[in-house]
Amino acid sequence: xxxxxxxxxxxxxxxxxxxxxxxxxxxxxxxxxxxxxxxxxxxxxxxxxxxxxxxxxxxxxxxxxxxxxxxxxxxxxxxxxxxxxxxxxxxxxxxxxxxxxxxxxxxxxxxxxxxxxxxxxxxxxxxxxxxxxxxxxxxxxxxxxxxxxxxxxxxxxxxxxxxxxxxxxxxxxxxxxxxxxxxxxxxxxxxxxxxxxxxxxxxxxxxxxxxxxxxxxxxxxxxxxxxxxxxxxxxxxxxxxxxxxxxxxxxxxxxxxxxxxxxxxxxxxxxxxxxxxxxxxxxxxxxxxxxxxxxxxxxxxxxxxxxxxxxxxxxxxxxxxxxxxxxxxxxxxxxxxxxxxxxxxxxxxxxxxxxxxxxxxxxxxxxxxxxxxxxxxxxxxxxxxxxxxxxxxxxxxxxxxxxxxxxxxxxxxxxxxxxxxxxxxxxxxxxxxxxxxxxxxxxxxxxxxxxxxxxxxxxxxxxxxxxxxxxxxxxxxxxxxxxxxxxxxxxxxxxxxxxxxxxxxxxxxxxxxxxxxxxxxxxxxxxxxxxxxxxxxxxxxxxxxxxxxxxxxxxxxxxxxxxx
Numbered sequence: 085x086x087x088x089x090x091x092x093x094x095x096x097x098x099x100x101x102x103x104x105x106x107x108x109x110x111x112x113x114x115x116x117x118x119x120x121x122x123x124x125x126x127x128x129x130x131x132x133x134x135x136x137x138x139x140x141x142x143x144x145x146x147x148x149x150x151x152x153x154x155x156x157x158x159x160x161x162x163x164x165x166x167x168x169x170x171x172x173x174x175x176x177x178x179x180x181x182x183x184x185x186x187x188x189x190x191x192x193x194x195x196x197x198x199x200x201x202x203x204x205x206x207x208x209x210x211x212x213x214x215x216x217x218x219x220x221x222x223x224x225x226x227x228x229x230x231x232x233x234x235x236x237x238x239x240x241x242x243x244x245x246x247x248x249x250x251x252x253x254x255x256x257x258x259x260x261x262x263x264x265x266x267x268x269x270x271x272x273x274x275x276x277x278x279x280x281x282x283x284x285x286x287x288x289x290x291x292x293x294x295x296x297x298x299x300x301x302x303x304x305x306x307x308x309x310x311x312x313x314x315x316x317x318x319x320x321x322x323x324x325x326x327x328x329x330x331x332x333x334x335x336x337x338x339x340x341x342x343x344x345x346x347x348x349x350x351x352x353x354x355x356x357x358x359x360x361x362x363x364x365x366x367x368x369x370x371x372x373x374x375x376x377x378x379x380x381x382x383x384x385x386x387x388x389x390x391x392x393x394x395x396x397x398x399x400x401x402x403x404x405x406x407x408x409x410x411x412x413x414x415x416x417x418x419x420x421x422x423x424x425x426x427x428x429x430x431x432x433x434x435x436x437x438x439x440x441x442x443x444x445x446x447x448x449x450x451x452x453x454x455x456x457x458x459x460x461x462x463x464x465x466x467x468x469x470x471x472x473x474x475x476x477x478x479x480x481x482x483x484x485x486x487x488x489x490x491x492x493x494x495x496x497x498x499x500x501x502x503x504x505x506x507x508x509x510x511x512x513x514x515x516x517x518x519x520x521x522x523x524x525x526x527x528x529x530x531x532x533x534x535x536x537x538x539x540x541x542x543x544x545x546x547x548x549x550x551x552x553x554x555x556x557x558x559x560x561x562x563x564x565x566x567x568x569x570x571x572x573x574x575x576x577x578x579x580x581x582x583x584x585x586x587x588x589x590x591x592x593x594x595x596x597x598x599x600x601x602x603x604x605x606x607x608x609x610x611x612x613x614x615x616x617x618x619x620x621x622x623x624x625x626x627x628x629x630x631x632x633x634x635x636x637x638x639x640x641x642x643x644x645x646x647x648x
Contacts, residue, residue: 139166139223141231143306145313148281148359150346152238153211156317157344158204158219161306166221171204173217190337193330196394197299203344211240233314238280238361242607245362248274250600251285251323251441251477253537255304261293265630266598266623267308267538273600273621273634274312280361281316285477285534286323286441291338292381295389298328302338321368322355323441323477327380327406329389330397334372334408335380348419356416358423363434363607363614365427371442373416374461376560378407378577379452386573403566403575409457417461424469431647434607434614438466438474445488445510445531446557447589449547451479453558453580459491459508472525472642475601477535481544482593482620482637486512487528496559496584505582507559512588522641530642534601542597542627555586593637598623600634607646614646
């Protein structure tokens with residue numbers, strides 16, 4: 085495998101780290117102010133001139149195709165248009181095949197850089213087999229020694245396998261806002277546990293907090309993730325920080341151009357999808373479509389955000405945010421119900437795991453908060469069709485819920501007035517014993533907050549009622565659009581508007597915000613039980629000093645009767 089790190093070749097940037105930091109403003113939820121000169125100093129890292137066109141593959145990553153046992157997509161980027169981009173692949177003793185990459189490009193709506201990506205869909209693969217592949221192009225500077233790696237297809241039928249997950253990864257390049265060296269160790273942790281695949285639960289790199297340099301941030305993220313994502317599929321979902329001004333109808337052009345994901349049969353390709361491995365159905369959702377929280381970047385002021393002149397885009401005024409709640413007009417929720425209904429009727433499906441970015445249940449004191457939008461739109465479906473597990477990110481910490489089913493009405497109160505509010509407080513089922521470690525999820529859904537990938541803002545502080553000691557949760561029950569700040573022509577976002585007792589909270593990591601969840605699935609035998617064992621590993625001390633030392637924090641077992 086080529087060991088060359090493409091990010092080492094990044095051109096010198098005319099904007100200093102100090103001016104980058106000064107460009108951004110984090111005020112509660114994410115926001116940014118504008119810098120003098122607009123985007124005139126936009127980065128050139130994502131585009132090259134024709135005279136030195138470089139089609140060298142970088143940011144190489146894998147995703148599952150529509151059937152993980154027979155289809156894998158190899159994706160990559162290059163600094164300029166690649167000439168004859170291709171993947172050669174084969175299993176041991178088999179004839180080598182060649183698949184040409186399909187080009188996708190976009191031009192960043194803020195700095196005007198053009199990004200070139202390629203996707204090669206490898207079909208007709210053998211289930212449970214190991215393949216070697218090589219990525220190259222005619223204008224690849226590594227032609228003599230092109231990038232080479234291996235991957236394994238999923239098994240067909242019921243079989244044991246492992247997957248890992250976390251969200252909120254960022255990049256190890258600390259010149260970017262919210263980036264932190266721990267993100268390199270987080271990628272290495274995936275390789276340490278060697279899963280079949282990895283779920284990346286949104287907020288991949290925080291490019292929208294670095295509007296001068298969105299393509300640069302994506303590039304650093306992709307080249308860091310390549311150390312694992314080139315060896316096994318990384319399956320993402322979009323988070324609020326994938327939403328970027330002037331980059332597509334939902335601001336997801338950067339994300340959608342880079343990732344080729346299973347087909348959802350809708351007009352919103354790539355935003356949500358599902359795939360099955362063994363007897364586990366995985367469903368990936370875009371919660372931006374239903375949440376009340378407006379938490380992507382916004383223009384904090386006092387000046388407008390001025391895109392590069394080459395884009396032709398107008399300045400973005402202070403107070404502007406990119407709020408996309410309801411963009412699918414219910415299409416995603418209808419797709420979700422159809423997918424869950426089919427799974428409930430499929431006796432080959434024992435487990436349903438949902439991935440999304442934002443949280444329906446979180447009690448982080450300094451984090452974002454629980455969202456009633458998810459509780460309204462999706463939790464009733466999770467209850468009706470027996471979703472076993474929900475994995476999220478968004479709040480940069482670890483929290484596990486008890487199994488929940490249904491809700492308690494009028495159990496919350498307004499944060500400002502104390503008036504009763506119906507937050508749809510999720511109702512725990514079974515004994516409220518924090519030491520309990522085995523759960524039959526036919527009785528309720530467990531939610532996991534796993535936002536400790538590698539970002540620089542761990543939020544491992546939790547709220548509690550001062551009188552009772554009961555964990556407290558902030559809840560968004562209505563939109564929180566930017567409102568005027570204290571300074572002239574500046575804007576901020578209000579925090580969550582309601583509070584509730586977090587009766588559903590079972591375990592929280594108060595020591596560190598960084599960690600990785602490792603799941604081992606045992607399909608069991610006919611007439612017996614099937615299990616999913618989760619080991620959560622955290623990285624003590626990483627809040628202060630990045631570390632590769634991930635230690636076991638807790639183990640739980642999900643167990644149920646196997647279907648037949």
